[in-house]
Amino acid sequence: MINQLSWKVGGQQGEGIESTGEIFCIALNRLGYYLYGYRHFSSRIKGGHTNNKIRVSTTQNRSISDDLDILIAFDQETIDVNYEELHDNGIIIADSKFKPVPPDTKAVLVSIPFTEIAADLGTSLMKNMVAIGSTCAVLGMNIDVFSGVVNEIFGRKGEEIVKKNMAAIEAGYEHMKEALAGDVGKMMLEEADGKKRMFMIGNDAIALGAIAGGCRFMAAYPITPASEIMEYLIKKLPPLGGTVIQTEDEIAAATMAIGANYGGVRAITASAGPGLSLKMEAIGLSGITETPLVIVDTQRGGPSTGLPTKQEQSDLMAMIYGTHGEIPKIVMAPSTVEEAFYDTAEAFNLAEEYQCPVIILSDLQLSLGKQTVEPLDYGRVEIRRGKLQQQGTLPVLEGNEYYKRYEVTEDGISPRVVPGMFNGIHHVTGVEHDESGKPSESAVNRKSQMDKRMRKIKKISFKTPVYKNTPHLEPDLLIIGFISTRGGIEEAFGRLEADGVKVNHAHIRLLHPFPADEMFPLVQSAKKVVVIENNATGQLANILKMNVGQINKINSILKYDGNPFLPHEIYAQCKELFTDGDV
Structure with a gap:
């Protein structure tokens, strides 16, 4: 057997x-x-x-x-x-x-x-x-x-x-x-435990997480490998009072989602690399107007049309730095189907609490790979709406006074209202503005509003920014990855340990703002560090170096031929790091 x-x-x-x-x-x-x-x-x-x-x-x-x-x-x-x-x-x-x-x-x-x-x-x-x-x-x-x-x-x-x-x-x-000449059962499997579990792709988990997180509107344009998110929600949202609109293009999808969020409805949009490029101006609009927005990027082979049905992880830098100008932004990276569900639900909380765009970074392997999932715990999902004000709680406005929607606060997060609230009138514009939203090119105001916006994401409350399997205080090797490389790393981890290599594993789930406080001691304690990623330029390794330093000990294992990593590839290339007798 x-x-x-x-x-x-x-x-x-x-x-x-x-x-x-x-x-x-x-x-x-x-x-x-x-x-x-x-x-x-x-x-x-x-x-x-x-x-x-x-x-x-x-x-x-x-x-x-x-x-x-x-x-x-x-x-x-x-x-x-x-x-x-x-x-x-x-x-x-x-x-x-x-x-x-x-x-x-x-x-x-x-x-x-x-x-x-x-x-x-x-x-x-x-x-x-x-x-x-x-x-x-x-x-x-x-x-x-x-x-x-x-x-x-x-x-x-x-x-x-x-x-x-x-x-x-x-x-x-x-x-x-x-x-088989009667040799039935040549590859007979051991009996399974018979327990009921889900079997689903990451895109379905993302869509289900959106529903659990209170999302009731999606605007999107079909694109591989993100389309299943829209297809799932087209079936599931209407019975819950929600709506899905297939837009004429990616720009319309992003701006519609911003409009829905401005109106108080939790909304999402999803695409792949080429679509995210088209959404960038709208993402900037979300940032400067401080309107919540949840975006899913299911990465695929690029650039341009590239390899639209193949695996790659080359959008990381674009998702962090792609917008013109500087805005607060959160970039999450679930590594399993279960995490895709819970992280998507949490993304809506973060978007409303910090009033900024939240990008869920997936990849083709996670989005379309189908895997067994333990029963989901819906009790773990909570709804937090941040500083969204309730009707009847707003201060009375005098004369031509406007509500201070963009009030400068110590934590950088301003009070928020939805359209139609009494005493809540204010301007909303994509140009720089003062506390009431009126356009302003004052240098003093500009600095004040920029500082306020950037201040709010200095400390993000995210429960597990780094998944850790760290049995050693001073490991020979620290393996770092993100999104779907987790499974291959976990198998290579076991084989390396069996060979006598002391290994720690860190999988980064919050990419921006980068969890430097969690990663620095892990990198510092390891003799060598290797970053596993599906791109040609070592984007995650470069982000790590920018935020943690320790440049000389950080190595890259890269694969960008359109195929996911196999466990033996990670194992073999990690072993090569020790061919000089270091271990």
């Missing part, structure tokens, strides 16, 4: 590759297994190679596996592109329709007539179900575990369709059983 399995299905985009992985995962999730899935796909609707790699385990995992146990191939390209991941005891299960050519590997190739079996049962579209049945034979799984899933997915099409899909699974099982 094995305690974890790596399974991949591949073919041409539009062949049902995603649904094959989805059905396989849902059934195993319900048995209590932990799952992590990552989809490789092209930036087109149909055609081009795509694959879905699923890791199944009896324990939590947050990374793609290094190798591969089972490869389901619907075309020869899938074999040619992915066979090198297979270990020596791996299995390729290929559709005999394309006459599969064995690769140069010790892995076994088994040819099963997926398409022919499915066509005989009524439609070749069911070839993915035949593939699932073939997998069941290798795993020694009872095909009945799929009956509930098949019924849920195809039940609305009628009982006959459900029966045919189950028949396709059974036929795939029997063909594979015969090919």
Whole structure:
């Protein structure tokens, strides 16, 4: 028996590759297994190679596996592109329709007539179900575990369709059983704990976190890999009295969200790198008018259109410094699906408490990677609206006097009202203004308002700005990362410790304002520091050097080919730091 399995299905985009992985995962999730899935796909609707790699385990995992146990191939390209991941005891299960050519590997190739079996049962579209049945034979799984899933997915099409899909699974099982010469269960998984857990992508967690955090309006323009946030909220917000508007462009999306927040409604907008570039002027408007705004940036390969369906973490500097002029801003970086939920809910509190834009920085791997999630604790979510004034509590205005919406205060946070409040009239403008919002170019006023705005984010109340796994007071190595690199780092961490390297791990969750007080002692105590990130210029490492110093001991491990880090890549490159006998 094995305690974890790596399974991949591949073919041409539009062949049902995603649904094959989805059905396989849902059934195993319900048995209590932990799952992590990552989809490789092209930036087109149909055609081009795509694959879905699923890791199944009896324990939590947050990374793609290094190798591969089972490869389901619907075309020869899938074999040619992915066979090198297979270990020596791996299995390729290929559709005999394309006459599969064995690769140069010790892995076994088994040819099963997926398409022919499915066509005989009524439609070749069911070839993915035949593939699932073939997998069941290798795993020694009872095909009945799929009956509930098949019924849920195809039940609305009628009982006959459900029966045919189950028949396709059974036929795939029997063909594979015969090919294995009765050696069913060659890769049988250890029994899971049977507990109920969620299985979701990071974008869904972000959207759910927005709802839990009181968001009732979203304005957005579709863009990969952020669109699922809007798609989720389109379904869920209206029954809660909320609204989603698909705007004509990213500029309109950001300004609409600002308008909703100005009116007192918690609002969000989401995009990827190119869209964030278009939103920058509006983000500046949020900053100078001190209007709350929550923005999600799901990073992808750039620049320009770049690699729109591939992994990258190259927007960090742009999110911190991209706006013209200087404004207060908060940049958060959740590293797990659970954190994506809780951090998004908290982002609305921070936006209102500090009256500034809050950017939730995700990446494609976190946003679209699907993983097992422990039940969420909605009791942890609270609503805090900062200095938002209540009706009837405002001081009486005399004559032509205006409400001091931008009053200079010691903490830098001014009292806030929503339109229509009695005695709350004031100007709102994107030009520099005085305490009542009236335009002013006075040098004294300018300095006073700038100091006030920048003062309010000097101390951000964020519960866990840095996730720490720090068992050593004086480690040989401190590994630092952000967002989706956490899973790969955690696995490399264990392997390095087993080799006798004393390792600490810090994952930065609040990128701006930078948690220097938390990071400095961690960096100072380590002999060497390595920063893991998916970009070409070491943006996180540079931010670390700017805020912490210790430049000579900070190293970078970079990957920017569009693919996420694998655990062995982090492990091997960290080991290279000690080739001179330091440890």
